[in-house]
Every structure is written in structure tokens, then in C-alpha cells.
Amino acid sequence: MKFMLLGGIAALSLGLAVQDPLDAAEITATQVSGPVYMLEGYGGNIGLVLTEGGPVMIDDQFAQLEDKIRAAVEELAGTKNPSYVLNTHFHGDHTGSNEGFGTTSILVAHDQVRARLLAGDRREGPAPASALPVLTHADGMTLHLDGQTLELRHFPAAHTDGDSVVLFHEAKVVHMGDIMFNGMFPFIDTGSGGTVKGYLSALKSIHEDLPADWKVIPGHGPLASRADIKALHDMILATGKIVAARKAEGMSKEDCVAAGLPEEWDSWSWQFISTDSWIETLYQRLD
Ligand SMILES: [Zn+2]
Numbered sequence: 001m002k003f004m005l006l007g008g009i010a011a012l013s014l015g016l017a018v019q020d021p022l023d024a025a026e027i028t029a030t031q032v033s034g035p036v037y038m039l040e041g042y043g044g045n046i047g048l049v050l051t052e053g054g055p056v057m058i059d060d061q062f063a064q065l066e067d068k069i070r071a072a073v074e075e076l077a078g079t080k081n082p083s084y085v086l087n088t089h090f091h092g093d094h095t096g097s098n099e100g101f102g103t104t105s106i107l108v109a110h111d112q113v114r115a116r117l118l119a120g121d122r123r124e125g126p127a128p129a130s131a132l133p134v135l136t137h138a139d140g141m142t143l144h145l146d147g148q149t150l151e152l153r154h155f156p157a158a159h160t161d162g163d164s165v166v167l168f169h170e171a172k173v174v175h176m177g178d179i180m181f182n183g184m185f186p187f188i189d190t191g192s193g194g195t196v197k198g199y200l201s202a203l204k205s206i207h208e209d210l211p212a213d214w215k216v217i218p219g220h221g222p223l224a225s226r227a228d229i230k231a232l233h234d235m236i237l238a239t240g241k242i243v244a245a246r247k248a249e250g251m252s253k254e255d256c257v258a259a260g261l262p263e264e265w266d267s268w269s270w271q272f273i274s275t276d277s278w279i280e281t282l283y284q285r286l287d
Helices: 004-015 063-077 111-120 196-209 226-246 252-261 263-268 274-285
Strands: 027-032 037-041 046-051 054-058 082-088 106-110 135-137 141-145 148-155 165-167 174-175 213-217
Touching: 027 054, 027 063, 027 213, 037 063, 046 063, 046 148, 046 165, 054 063, 054 111, 106 111, 106 148, 106 165, 111 135, 148 196, 165 196, 196 274, 213 226, 226 252, 226 274, 252 274, 263 274
Parallel strands: 054 082, 082 106, 106 135, 174 213
Antiparallel strands: 027 037, 037 046, 046 054, 141 148, 148 165, 165 174
């Protein structure tokens, strides 16, 4: 997700003085289960697991928040330097602090995260060397850390082409990255290898595999459950069917957007992905 842009547009359209929301952002920590925490600030939700060998962090929001993130980690872990930082995908609101964390922590991600950071696919341009993952995987990997087993499961062509979902097996927690927007229309980055079909099949696969008592850290939105994964999956399927049927009848994209969606899906619309932009995603990318 690209929240910087969003903040700028919102401030301009309201004619307000622009205060960078990153300056105002504070990091809050919520214990998810045992040694696993969710940190919220501005950007993608951060996962943190405390192990004997040091903390391991999932995603790192924006560079401007690095010091605040480190302070929150220190409070929980007694050190501000995670042993590892895992990236769920390359977007700037999940890898923004990589440059700093890369000097103290081992960065881990899918091959495509490294490739896209190197190519400059983030809005910020090509990433400096210290921001690049040093351990990469092509189709998943597992970290065995002092009694904590962290599995990175790769789903091709979902939110992007380099997504990893992170499963904390002992703690029974999964960090979904941006394959989960909890209760909101998801952003699917079709310009970076994401597809509606791949997103749906990733949700289906995780939902089928996950025992009901696992907790779910979404990329965006509040802490979630297995049932919320199903709700997102079913929303995409239901709204996709509506748009596909209209498209098959020969309706143009503009007419589809004008026709809207049944009221029951109104609450999924939000600042960045409105009902209109969700219909556009579905119209262009269903087949
Ligand atoms: Zn994203």
C-alpha cells in the first residue's frame, strides 16, 4: 500500500496544512500470543517474535519510523536490534526502514523482493545496498530459532509476485502481509505481478490449512482471525461474480463502476480502495 500518496491527496483536497503523518505516528505494541506481538504505527502492520537468540521482526514500515520502531522493540526484547527482519513483499510501507535495519539485522525475503528493490520499483527509487535482503528464497523457507519455527510460505501472483506469508508454528500466529486487508477491499498490485485469482487462491489455501485457534496479523487493519480470512475470500468471490456477470453482458467498465455493488459491501470501501476502484480491479483482472 502506498499511504504517503494517500496522505498527500487527502490533505490537498481538504485544503489543510500538510503535516507529515509519519512525524505524528507512534508505535503501539499488542501481544498477539505468547512471544508474538503486533506493532502498529503508520504503514503495514509489523510482527515481532521474541526468541532466546534475539527478536525477529516482520516488515519495517517507513524509514522515518525506524527509531520509534527500534525503541518499541527494545522495550519488549531488551535490544533494539532484531536478529532478522523478514519482508512480506517489496512495498515501501513494509520495507521502508530496510536501509537502517540492514546495518544491524539480517534481511530475509523472496527473490522478487530483492529484485524489485534493486530495480527501483518502490516510489523512493532504487534501494541502497543495505536495504537489500541478504537471504532470499524462491519458494519458501523455514527459520529454526531457539524453539520458534518461522515458516515463510510463498504465494505467486497474489498481492505482488514476491509475497511471503509468515507462520509462527509454536505461537499459532500467521502474518499475512498484504494478502490480508482485514475488513477492507484489498489493494492488488497488478502492475507488480499481483492477480485477483492468485490472491483468492492464496486466501483459500491459508484458510484451509489454518487451525481455528490461530491468530492472524493482517498487512493492514486490526488483528484478525481465521474467520476474517474466509470473509475476505468470500467478499472477493461474491463481488467478483457480480462484476464478471456484468462484463459478460457487455457492460463497459464505466457502466460497471456506475452500477456499484450491493449495499452489503459498502463497509469494505475505504480511503485508498473505494468501491469504484475495487470494481475497476475486478473488471480488468478477473480473467
Ligand atoms: Zn503492499
